[in-house]
Amino acid sequence: MSTDQVSEVFDLVDVRGVLSGGFVARDRWVSRGPLQSPLKFFAVVSGRARLTTDGIDAPLELEAGDVAMLNNRAWLELEGGSGDGPPREIRPEENGPLAVIDHHTADAIVGGRIDLNPAGRTLLMQALPPVGHLRGSGSSATNLRGTLHRLFEEVRLRRIGAEFAIRQHVQLLVLEMVRAHVEQADLPPGWLRVLTDERLRPAVAMMHADPGEPWSLADLAGAAAMSRTSFAEHFRTVAGVPPLTYLARWRMLLAQRALRDDEVRVGDLAARLGYGSESAFSTAFKRQVGLSPLRYRQSLTSAPRSRLGQ
Structure with a gap:
């Protein structure tokens, strides 16, 4: 890992x-x-x-x-x-x-x-x-x-x-x-601070390594050797969001990369990332990204790929 x-x-x-x-x-x-x-x-x-x-x-x-x-x-x-x-x-x-x-x-x-x-x-x-x-x-x-x-x-x-x-x-x-x-610098709550927090490192490593697993708050707190309450409070202070919200956002980042770079079917991607159905995944993706998975993929293929600042 x-x-x-x-x-x-x-x-x-x-x-x-x-x-x-x-x-x-x-x-x-x-x-x-x-x-x-x-x-x-x-x-x-x-x-x-x-x-x-x-x-x-x-x-x-x-x-x-x-x-x-x-x-x-x-x-x-x-x-x-x-x-x-x-x-x-x-x-x-x-x-x-x-x-x-x-x-x-x-x-x-x-x-x-x-x-x-x-x-x-x-x-x-x-x-x-x-x-x-x-x-x-x-x-x-x-x-x-x-x-x-x-x-x-x-x-x-x-x-x-x-x-x-x-x-x-x-x-x-x-x-x-x-x-x-x-x-x-004193880092504000966010992903950079959570990724450099030694106490949370084991739990974050679990989420990153197996994002499709149905991780519970108890699982993550146990990995960090903390009580559920202490873990949830510390994670939110450091990340700015609860642990399971962070996990959901990490899944959406992985989904966006897969839709950009792979020919993966949306249903297969949903299963890989731990969603019980394609519709549940599509709803979560649209809530986070603003487009459905298919619209997101179409938006990338219908316009030239470019990088910021060019």
């Missing part, structure tokens, strides 16, 4: 980090514009930057190794550098001459977005704050800093196989961002 439910969820919602661009600037500079993607990130490889966006009272002061995550924000302004005169404006999508300037004596910035499949968009966006400031200083962020620098070197040097390496490093950067967020 797998104990790494975070990896399982990442695979399920098809998390993919995409590098948008980057630049290196020494003198005063500013980059501003609307944000087209729901989940964006900006990282300071070296130097410093000030980030302003809608929903915050004061700019974020970003230092080398810091990453800012923006969740459903409308616009962004980044500024940095020093000197007299007006700042040089750099367009957000610009991919500047990273190899020209010694980035150790300048501000080096990279930015990107986090793409998800439709089932994962709400899941991850609910787990992240509107604006997250991940600090690169400290022992807990060692891997975040290291991954960021390796990504930047691939972008800057453009060695053989660079595009492949960049894709892998951005994927790892997204994971390190989530890890740093778990370490540095």
Whole structure:
């Protein structure tokens, strides 16, 4: 039985980090514009930057190794550098001459977005704050800093196989961002908090491993070595929903993946996920997703598949 439910969820919602661009600037500079993607990130490889966006009272002061995550924000302004005169404006999508300037004596910035499949968009966006400031200083962020620098070197040097390496490093950067967020922030109730709660890990592992089983509150509480009352109260505090509601939502995420990727019959899928009839499954699916299983599958096949932000 797998104990790494975070990896399982990442695979399920098809998390993919995409590098948008980057630049290196020494003198005063500013980059501003609307944000087209729901989940964006900006990282300071070296130097410093000030980030302003809608929903915050004061700019974020970003230092080398810091990453800012923006969740459903409308616009962004980044500024940095020093000197007299007006700042040089750099367009957000610009991919500047990273190899020209010694980035150790300048501000080096990279930015990107986090793409998800439709089932994962709400899941991850609910787990992240509107604006997250991940600090690169400290022992807990060692891997975040290291991954960021390796990504930047691939972008800057453009060695053989660079595009492949960049894709892998951005994927790892997204994971390190989530890890740093778990370490540095007080997580709100939700799936990310419940998946990192050690007391609930055995019960959550059971639900994830065998979602079609008719798990009872007593079964789950026993796995967690807690009384039913204590387990139910603790689970709701951590997850924001009762245990069996969490199980029902997990089943619906699995159902959406199956309807996207498999040719499975709806009746077979209903049985696999523990529903007594196809109609019971269809009712539950429509309540959670907003469409019947067949309409959901048709909506995917009638339109080109795309990822958020493209």
